[in-house]
Amino acid sequence: MHDPSHEPDPDCLELFKKLSAYIDGESDPGTCEKIETHAARCIKCSICLETLKQTVAFCKSLPDEPVPDDFSKRLGTVFAHLIKSRSG
Amino acid sequence: MDFKASNKRWRQDPGRQKRMRPKKEKKEDMDPDAPLIEAINGGGMDLFPELVRRYEQKLYNFGFRMCNNAQDAEDLVQETFMNIFKSLNNFRFESKFTNWMYKIAARVCLKKRRKKTVADEQNLSLEDLAARFRNQAPEETPKWARQPIDRVLDSELAEIIKRTVALLPPRYRVVLVLRDMEELTTQETAQVLGISTANVKVRLHRARLLLRDKLQGYMAHA
Ligand SMILES: [Zn+2]
Numbered sequence: 001m002h003d004p005s006h007e008p009d010p011d012c013l014e015l016f017k018k019l020s021a022y023i024d025g026e027s028d029p030g031t032c033e034k035i036e037t038h039a040a041r042c043i044k045c046s047i048c049l050e051t052l053k054q055t056v057a058f059c060k061s062l063p064d065e066p067v068p069d070d071f072s073k074r075l076g077t078v079f080a081h082l083i084k085s086r087s088g
Numbered sequence: 089m090d091f092k093a094s095n096k097r098w099r100q101d102p103g104r105q106k107r108m109r110p111k112k113e114k115k116e117d118m119d120p121d122a123p124l125i126e127a128i129n130g131g132g133m134d135l136f137p138e139l140v141r142r143y144e145q146k147l148y149n150f151g152f153r154m155c156n157n158a159q160d161a162e163d164l165v166q167e168t169f170m171n172i173f174k175s176l177n178n179f180r181f182e183s184k185f186t187n188w189m190y191k192i193a194a195r196v197c198l199k200k201r202r203k204k205t206v207a208d209e210q211n212l213s214l215e216d217l218a219a220r221f222r223n224q225a226p227e228e229t230p231k232w233a234r235q236p237i238d239r240v241l242d243s244e245l246a247e248i249i250k251r252t253v254a255l256l257p258p259r260y261r262v263v264l265v266l267r268d269m270e271e272l273t274t275q276e277t278a279q280v281l282g283i284s285t286a287n288v289k290v291r292l293h294r295a296r297l298l299l300r301d302k303l304q305g306y307m308a309h310a
Pocket of ligand 1 (some may be wrong): 009011012015038042043044045046
């Protein structure tokens with residue numbers, strides 16, 4: 001862990017920039033290894049990674065917003081009219 | 089706790105890998121919507137409502153995530169289908185139909201831009217965001233980030249997330265919604281928005297960091 005009163009380790013900033021790619025499985029094995037080794041000894045980066053991972057997981061887990069029934073019906077009517085006016 | 093081992097396990101988890109693996113688009117794969125679209129364009133205009141039924145849920149969800157408002161989401165769905173109705177006969181399968189659909193929807197949505205956003209955060213550099221995180225970071229991984237999703241993601245938190253996402257600057261928001269909510273690939277998102285894949289990645293990272301910081305602030309006071 002680094003002394004928080006000091007400027008961040010340049011490694012931290014480097015890693016910070018790559019976290020999303022790591023989470024998305026888009027990092028090469030060398031970068032993954034580097035990130036995992038660094039996060040294991042740097043608590044700030046570990047927290048940064050875990051909270052970001054969870055943020056992404058939240059986004060992917062939000063339930064769909066159901067289309068309101070009346071809107072779906074209205075939409076059907078709108079296009080039924082349009083089609084009729086085009087073909088008629 | 090061995091963070092290195094746990095991250096490695098997380099990264100190599102087969103279930104996760106399956107979810108994360110980029111969908112490979114093989115050229116010979118036919119667009120699943122091709123038969124319907126060809127039928128509509130071949131004179132079967134009365135089949136158009138079938139296309140509406142097929143995608144109204146997806147578009148409504150996209151609109152809702154972008155605006156966090158039912159009325160705006162309905163407007164977006166209707167306007168997008170109107171545009172599709174008018175120009176479907178010009179669609180030549182240069183991309184998947186759904187990517188073309190999202191392209192129209194994104195254009196409709198970004199044109200509106202009525203809501204206020206956290207404009208001052210638009211230009212924060214990654215260095216600024218890193219420094220801000222360091223200054224505000226808790227002493228240990230907070231509980232909300234350690235618990236299983238279904239234990240922590242209740243309806244109240246879901247509301248907070250939706251509200252916060254809708255306030256992100258539009259060019260970041262649209263990338264986050266397409267990638268992390270509609271689950272398009274990086275390539276598909278780039279195609280939909282007409283930007284490079286590198287740009288998609290940069291915007292996505294920034295959007296996630298902004299959202300994370302807001303959630304962090306909310307959870308710290310909850
Ligand atoms: Zn670090």
